[in-house]
Amino acid sequence: MMELEYIKAGDYYIPNLIANQEPQVHLSKYGSLHKAFLKNHRSGVYTGLLLNGELMAHCYEVQERALDMMDRLTDQLAKSEGVTEQLKVSDQMGWVRRMNNIRSRAEEIVLREVVYQL
Template sequence: MNTLILTGELWTYLADLNEQAQERLDTIMEQMKATEGVTEELKRTSQMEWVQRCNNIRNRAEEIVLHEMIYS
């Protein structure tokens, strides 16, 4: 990490990591939505349930990304 700071590459590294994490998060969320049946039809017929399930999926997906990319 000190090398990144000294060479001025820390912000580039962090920006790249952030982009990769966001892409991974989006992918995981889409996969979970498909698997769990969280569809536009559900959004149309039961908006509160759709929001709750999307929030739940987002929370679980964020935990996965944190463990895969940040904590490891």
């Protein structure tokens, strides 16, 4: 059985519980969305990762996978649909419209397959 240390706070003894320290990393959109997903929908996994000091590293890894997949999908979809620099020169608004559509579809796929998964 584990023995716990206690700290006296006024008239009470409080267990001295310290979670593992984890490195502070900056989470962008996808990392933050994954963290919120875990907290709201997979609270057991969230708590386990938090207590083991692995939450931020896990969210950062998901963020990197999501950004990489977003870049790859955007490039692949643009290439398959013929959205090129030549189109950008000849029809700027058409190029912007098509690229926004491509980015939206790529982001929808990334969110479903990477961010909102374990």
